Amino acid sequence: MHVLSKNILNQIITTRPSESHKGNYGRVLTVGGNSQFGGAIILATSAVIHCGAGLSTCATSVDNLTALHTIVPEAMFIPFDSEYKLIDALTNADVILVGPGLGTNEDSLKILQIVLQHAIPEQQLIIDGSAITMIAEHHEFLPFLKELHPILTPHQMEWQRLSNIKISEQDDIKNTLYQQKLQSTVVLKKYHTTIYHRDGSISQLAIGGPYMATGGMGDTLAGMIAGFLAQFKLKNYDYVVDAAVYAHSAIADKISTTKYVVLPTNIITEIQSFMKLSVAP
Ligand SMILES: NC(=O)C1=CN([C@@H]2O[C@H](COP(=O)(O)OP(=O)(O)OC[C@H]3O[C@@H](n4cnc5c(N)ncnc54)[C@H](OP(=O)(O)O)[C@@H]3O)[C@@H](O)[C@H]2O)[C@@H](O)CC1
Numbered sequence: 001m002h003v004l005s006k007n008i009l010n011q012i013i014t015t016r017p018s019e020s021h022k023g024n025y026g027r028v029l030t031v032g033g034n035s036q037f038g039g040a041i042i043l044a045t046s047a048v049i050h051c052g053a054g055l056s057t058c059a060t061s062v063d064n065l066t067a068l069h070t071i072v073p074e075a076m077f078i079p080f081d082s083e084y085k086l087i088d089a090l091t092n093a094d095v096i097l098v099g100p101g102l103g104t105n106e107d108s109l110k111i112l113q114i115v116l117q118h119a120i121p122e123q124q125l126i127i128d129g130s131a132i133t134m135i136a137e138h139h140e141f142l143p144f145l146k147e148l149h150p151i152l153t154p155h156q157m158e159w160q161r162l163s164n165i166k167i168s169e170q171d172d173i174k175n176t177l178y179q180q181k182l183q184s185t186v187v188l189k190k191y192h193t194t195i196y197h198r199d200g201s202i203s204q205l206a207i208g209g210p211y212m213a214t215g216g217m218g219d220t221l222a223g224m225i226a227g228f229l230a231q232f233k234l235k236n237y238d239y240v241v242d243a244a245v246y247a248h249s250a251i252a253d254k255i256s257t258t259k260y261v262v263l264p265t266n267i268i269t270e271i272q273s274f275m276k277l278s279v280a281p
Pocket residue numbers: 036037038039040041099100101102103128129130131133155156157158167189190215216217218219
């Protein structure tokens with residue numbers, strides 16, 4: 001077990017080469033946000049953009065279009081119920097995040113199915129929120145995980161649904177056993193979030209705290225992981241995931257010195273300054 005420290009940040013966050021353009025910093029597709037949970041995908045997409053991904057497209061309910069463009073005009077939009085537009089966007093993405101606020105009804109299920117069928121192992125796939133809950137209920141999706149090797153970001157109840165390991169019984173031995181079966185990276189979100197990597201190594205946070213317990217905090221983390229993966233293209237992406245998870249809680253800790261609770265939008269506002277300060281000297 002490796003306890004993450006701030007050293008991870010300046011290993012990953014580097015000065016950008018002058019001769020570069022948006023295409024060098026990754027194309028991200030975020031998929032989620034039904035008419036009830038639009039905030040989730042807007043937070044995730046905002047986090048992607050504030051981390052520095054080059055181009056971001058949000059596939060969401062048309063109900064969220066005005067809010068999305070008001071909050072992050074940098075994001076492009078496609079309606080997530082247009083099958084051909086979704087497939088086209090999936091084909092063009094380097095990194096795909098599916099699940100924040102997607103919901104779990106028949107329409108959500110169809111969208112998840114399209115994503116899993118059209119993503120390829122060369123892309124980075126992050127699966128969060130409702131998408132994890134649906135995979136837990138539809139075991140026919142499990143073979144896609146073994147083929148695509150995604151990054152799963154469950155909270156403890158989502159992990160219980162997927163793994164059948166009760167929250168009270170979740171420990172590194174049981175968690176690793178199931179995570180290895182899935183052939184996926186698992187970011188198990190909790191007080192001192194633990195990351196189970198595909199090579200069997202485990203990283204853990206020793207930072208973060210209850211001031212982070214606000215809806216949308218996990219959606220923001222998922223967006224940060226996507227934004228980091230899009231631009232920091234290391235062969236060993238484990239370190240990139242570790243860095244994003246560390247940065248999310250480190251920003252929260254910093255804000256919590258002057259604020260009783262830390263909102264996801266507070267984190268998003270701080271990402272750019274925090275990353276600037278984290279570049280290796
Ligand atoms: N602004 C928006 O649009 C927002 C949209 N959102 C979107 O909503 C969708 C549903 O996601 P969800 O996480 O809100 O609900 P769900 O999956 O049912 O889990 C909650 C259940 O699990 C239990 N529980 C136990 N341990 C837990 C733990 N450590 N962490 C958390 N929960 C824990 C918990 O127990 P209880 O609270 O009853 O004690 C409860 O019974 C998803 O797509 C998400 O992206 C949200 O992000 C909010 C902001």
